[in-house]
Amino acid sequence: xxxxxxxxxxxxxxxASGYDLLKIFNVSLANVWPATQSxxxxxxxxxxxxxxxxxxxxxxxxxxxxxxxxxxxxxxxHWLTEVAPTRSGRSDTLLRVFFLxxxxxxxARAYLRRLAETAAGAERDxxxxxxxxxxxxxxxxxxxxxxxxxxxxxxxxxxxxxDWAERRIEEREAVARRP
Amino acid sequence: xxxxxxxxxxxxxxxASGYDLLKIFNVSLANVWPATQSxxxxxxxxxxxxxxxxxxxxxxxxxxxxxxxxxxxxxxxHWLTEVAPTRSGRSDTLLRVFFLxxxxxxxARAYLRRLAETAAGAERDxxxxxxxxxxxxxxxxxxxxxxxxxxxxxxxxxxxxxDWAERRIEEREAVARRP
DNA sequence: TCTCGACCTGTCTAAATAGGAATGTCAGGA
DNA sequence: TCCTGACATTCCTATTTAGACAGGTCGAGA
Numbered sequence: 460x461x462x463x464x465x466x467x468x469x470x471x472x473x474x475a476s477g478y479d480l481l482k483i484f485n486v487s488l489a490n491v492w493p494a495t496q497s498x499x500x501x502x503x504x505x506x507x508x509x510x511x512x513x514x515x516x517x518x519x520x521x522x523x524x525x526x527x528x529x530x531x532x533x534x535x536x537h538w539l540t541e542v543a544p545t546r547s548g549r550s551d552t553l554l555r556v557f558f559l560x561x562x563x564x565x566x567a568r569a570y571l572r573r574l575a576e577t578a579a580g581a582e583r584d585x586x587x588x589x590x591x592x593x594x595x596x597x598x599x600x601x602x603x604x605x606x607x608x609x610x611x612x613x614x615x616x617x618x619x620x621x622d623w624a625e626r627r628i629e630e631r632e633a634v635a636r637r638p
Numbered sequence: 639x640x641x642x643x644x645x646x647x648x649x650x651x652x653x654a655s656g657y658d659l660l661k662i663f664n665v666s667l668a669n670v671w672p673a674t675q676s677x678x679x680x681x682x683x684x685x686x687x688x689x690x691x692x693x694x695x696x697x698x699x700x701x702x703x704x705x706x707x708x709x710x711x712x713x714x715x716h717w718l719t720e721v722a723p724t725r726s727g728r729s730d731t732l733l734r735v736f737f738l739x740x741x742x743x744x745x746a747r748a749y750l751r752r753l754a755e756t757a758a759g760a761e762r763d764x765x766x767x768x769x770x771x772x773x774x775x776x777x778x779x780x781x782x783x784x785x786x787x788x789x790x791x792x793x794x795x796x797x798x799x800x801d802w803a804e805r806r807i808e809e810r811e812a813v814a815r816r817p
Numbered sequence: 818t819c820t821c822g823a824c825c826t827g828t829c830t831a832a833a834t835a836g837g838a839a840t841g842t843c844a845g846g847a
Numbered sequence: 848t849c850c851t852g853a854c855a856t857t858c859c860t861a862t863t864t865a866g867a868c869a870g871g872t873c874g875a876g877a
Contacts, residue, residue, distance in 0.1 A: 460863075461730040468737035478825050490725075492733045495865065500827060520872045521825060532740075539741050539749070544731040546669075546756075551640040552723040554671045556785045558647035560778060561711075562718050567781075570718070577725075599739060601810065602746075605803045606735045609796075616795045617788075624784045631780065639833075657855050674835060679856065699842045700855055 462502050465492050467511065467527060467535040472599050474515055474526040477503050487603060490610060506531065556624075564632050568625050575621035582614040641681050644671050646690065646706060646714040651778050653694055653705040656682050666782060669789060685710065735803075743811050747804050754800035761793040 465488065469480055477500050484494045503525060506512045511531035516524040527535070552574065559567035589607055644667065648659055656679050663673040682704055685691045690710035695703040706714075731753065738746035768786055 461733055462863080464730075464737075465733055468733075468740065471737065471740050476825075477827095481825095488733070488736070490727050491736070492728055492730070493864095496826085497828080497866080498864070500825095504827095518825085521827095522872095523826080535737065536741055539734055539737060540745050544734065544753075544756075546731070546760075548669050549671055551643075551671070552725070553785055553788060554640055554644055554647075554667070555718055555723065556788070557667070557670070557778065557781050558643075558650065558714065558718060559781050560776075561647065561650050562715055566719050574723075581725075597739075599736065602736050602738050605806065606732055608803070609732060609735070609799050612795050612799050613792075616791050620788050620791050624787070627784065641833080655855075660855095672834090674837095675856085676836080676858080677834070679858095683857095697855090702856080 461492060461538075462494055462498055463506065463511075464535060464538045465494070466499070466502055466506060467531050467538075470512055470525055470527040471532060471535055472597075474524045476518075476522050476524050478522070491606065564628055568628050571621045571625040571628070575618045575625070578614040578618040578621065582611060582618065585610050585614065640671060640717075641673055641677055642685065642690075643714060643717045644673070645678070645681055645685060646710050646717075649691055649704060649706040650711060650714055651776075653703050655697075655701050655703050657701070670785065743807055747807050750800045750804040750807070754797045754804070757793040757797040757800065761790060761797065764789045764793065 465484075466480060469475065469483055480503075481494075481496060481499050484492070484499065488494075503512065507514060507525070511528055511534055512525045513528050514523050515526040516522075518524070555570065559570060585607060589604070589611070644663075645659060648654065648662055659682075660673075660675060660678050663671070663678065667673075682691065686693060686704070690707055690713055691704045692707050693702050694705040695701075697703065734749065738749065741749075764786060768783070768790070
């Protein structure tokens with residue numbers, strides 16, 4: 460349940476409302492930890508009940524501004540330094556690869572080619588984002604850029620792998636055609 | 639809901655029981671699509687109800703052997719060729735990176751170093767597995783090896799990135815120390 | 818004035834995931 | 848003979864996620 464820690468992490472940078480946080484989830488964190496409205500508002504309520512965050516202001520339109528409490532900051536630090544990351548790795552993209560033997564080799568290659576193209580597109584998008592992001596040197600921006608670089612390298616890796624895998628299938632087809 | 643398709647994909651290679659399939663989920667697919675007992679048995683029941691798989695034998699100890707039906711095979715092919723992969727990407731490892739500004743730079747570097755070591759360990763394990771896997775040329779083994787290569791490249795990428803990120807933090811610290 | 822879009826919070830259900838408990842058969846070794 | 852471990856299924860609860868739905872304020876512009 461890292462949604463809790465994602466909220467604490469964002470609030471550590473300054474007070475915000477559920478709506479504010481939601482926008483961050485849909486933009487900066489969309490590729491790292493997506494979250495929906497219902498999740499964010501519900502979890503903020505639970506965090507407030509648990510005393511990890513506090514409502515510091517109520518705006519005119521019902522807006523509630525939350526700030527991280529000391530206990531919340533302690534919990535965040537604990538998670539950052541002492542809780543072992545889970546290597547979940549659930550990927551339907553990769554799952555499909557296992558079963559590509561069920562379709563024609565041509566279709567398998569087409570799947571990998573689409574994968575390579577998708578990765579190339581994502582790479583271009585991230586590169587554009589990387590240029591667009593201002594060079595402010597606050598912590599969130601600095602570490603956000605490290606994560607962005609991860610995305611660039613991940614997509615490059617995926618693109619190269621898909622190309623390589625496609626060639627492997629071609630070779631295998633060529634061998635199979637021989638008597 | 640790709641658990642369904644994972645089961646269809648495995649059954650496409652031949653009939654099997656829930657217990658057999660479970661072992662595969664815990665070994666070959668553990669890093670791609672983990673699944674628990676309760677999920678596998680429940681989903682097999684639903685697949686049978688939907689007519690995508692059939693019970694072809696009942697063993698002495700209550701063992702039920704399932705085989706894929708034609709409709710199941712069609713559904714599998716449809717998923718492989720026509721359903722767009724979801725790029726979910728939910729990673730608590732990467733989420734932490736965003737918030738590393740909340741702890742001392744030394745702790746942030748330590749986190750990245752642990753990450754690099756974990757990746758290096760996974761790389762070694764996969765390389766050993768790659769050597770151990772027999773060179774049989776059935777489809778599942780061939781495409782499984784492609785997925786294994788993906789894992790090798792992913793871990794190499796992560797290791798290199800973590801090293802790079804650690805150096806970036808060092809540089810930033812050095813700059814901050816200057817007056 | 819009226820409407821539209823941005824703002825803002827909340828509830829509801831369904832599904833997927835995690836993990837364990839209960840139950841039982843059967844083969845092989847101490 | 849008794850115990851252990853592999854085999855094998857089913858049921859259970861709790862949490863997380865996905866996606867709608869419903870409600871409300873306010874400012875700007877047609």
